[in-house]
Amino acid sequence: MKFVDEFRDAELGRVVANEILASVEPGRHYKFMEVCGGHTHSIYKYGVDDLLPANIELVHGPGCPVCVIPMGRVDDGIALAHEPGVIFTCFGDMMRVPGSNGSLLEAKAAGADVRMVYSPLDALRIAKQNPDREVIFFAIGFETTAPSTALTLKRARAEEVSNFSCMCSHVTIVPPLRALLESPDLRLDGFIGPGHVSTVVGARPFEFIPADYGKPVVVAGFEPLDILQAVLMILRQLADGRCLVENQYKRVVPYEGNLKALEVMSEVFELRPHFEWRGLGFISHSGLKLSEAYADLDAERRFRVPGVPVADPKACQCGEVLKGVIKPWECKVFGTACTPERPIGTCMVSSEGACAAYYNYGRFAREREVV
């Protein structure tokens, strides 16, 4: 595949790996957080860790859309799915996320009409094909997916599809990062910035990280070579005593973001005063809901939603994993009570979740050398 294979080239990977080796200050331990779950997935899928010296530690961040959905929100989704006449649509991973009483997949087996879709437009198409049913789309994700939900809602409005509505659980990336940086138990040397989110919001929103917290950020793409290069760029900033936001993913990310997408989002969504995050608790101005202009397409207004916050299971340490405070395997239930086939926590569900990535791909890593 052109424009993909080049970024998976083992030979080039070795070249960058050697440059990284040369840029590492001997004896120093580096901790870099990859904010986005897509990076976590790529790191494990391609074994990127294996090309890094052992004193570079990659810490997984909170940027996995499925992982941050709290249990109460899943319960709300299941309640909507059981409403008479409803077709409840969501992305595949979301179906397996446990609520306080089972998942959407189990609700489906128990009779609810839950359907997996690959895009919000698929949900709108289902609504048009089933005019006598109410079709709800469970929208999740950061600013990466929010514009496609917004455009779908605009289209629903334009085409007067009256049986379509959206349960909006979109979230924004900056508030949880700020919360994380305020947390005293985390010591990081730099950030691999989220490439997908940045295609929409640009790289500028991350400038507060070097400015207020003194950590370098390199916005990176998702191929293994992108990630290696981002690591190298952070190392070079540290070595040169520079501290700023750099954009490794220039082939996709404009520094100012996608203005059209941002415009559509601000038309369709507005910030919630606060939103509950799995394991992180309530964070102010971190979630999106439909704006007043689109209130009639808001499933939470069209139907009764329980809206009961549910505490995470006691044994589950997803919050600590999402903050990068502990490694997946350090969680008490990792791999025993909590497995990809029977997840307790969200991080074990999505392929972008740190626990699932580590469980599925990461075990039996090679021993690496310290420089």
Place this chain on the structure above:
Amino acid sequence: MAEPAVVSEREQKILGIIETARGKRAKFRDEHITMAHGAGGKATQSLIEGLLVPAFGGEALAELADAGRIEIDGLGLALTTDSYVVKPLRFPGGSIGELAVNGTVNDLAVSGARPLALSLSLILEEGLPAEELGAEVQAIAAAAAKAGVQIITGDTKVVERGHADGMYVCTTGVGQRDPRALLSPQSLKPGDKILLSGSIGEHGTAIMLARGEFELDATIASDTRSLWPVVDAVLDVAGPQLRCMRDATRGGVASVLNELARASGVAMIVRERDVPVDPAVAGASEILGIDPMYVANEGKLVAFVASEAADRALEAMQAVAGCEDAAEIGEVRTEPPGMVLVETSFGGRRVMDQLVGDPLPRIC
């Protein structure tokens, strides 16, 4: 001070606990059947090993081979059965009727049995156009003739409109065990080579595109075909040095390798760059976020061959029509037992686990 490079003791201990938990016989504890139970991954395994095998017992069944073995007055036979519920009924490269013949024939073939005869059960939906049924009957007859098997008995049932999505097909096959074949998962040895009979992921991808849910434009045809010719060719040159075979259907090559690694207590290492994948399949998988190693095939087998016979087995495979892309993709190791590891094209290494969840329901 830099931290030590070795995996910490605690991490090692936890990995040990996981491996013990994984090694245990799967339990069936679900309240309902979900689509995941049909996907060929871990949920399917829990259904089979946790519910079915304990109920029926028996040595032949416990092996969980593609076909059961039975001996009648010294004559070794193999018996297998399968149901076909693919949606849509017709797709590029084949149809439900053709699958119903080849799928069952292949379960016999990879068990080292020459396919002889099939039974055929048709479950038809009220309202199914006779023309569609006629086309499938023709497809079944043609596939059977090509595979050299006869349909010798059958049954028909009709169910009310709204059930059976047009038609379901069930076939049972009987074959004669080939004296050249001494196949068993237990015979896998460290150093054995893993051969794959061609490029992977075509059937699953073809079905997915034929459903039209993704609006992707690519011409990918199902690989449905009888595997007996390639089995016959490999047996000819490798005989008892062919240790074991599986056809890589639901759950793809990854599931087959995991199943065998667990059953035989060996490790396997796969070299990602040596696995043949058609560029169109690779592209579609990339877009959909699916690993072709987990996508179903209907005409590909994985063969484990003693190292000294691997080259001639591969040559024999490549000489069979439809298997020109056959490749050696890895080998059997000892550590860590029961695990499949991948050397990634990028130069890293990772685990390739069994499938969880169901990327593509009802593909066969």
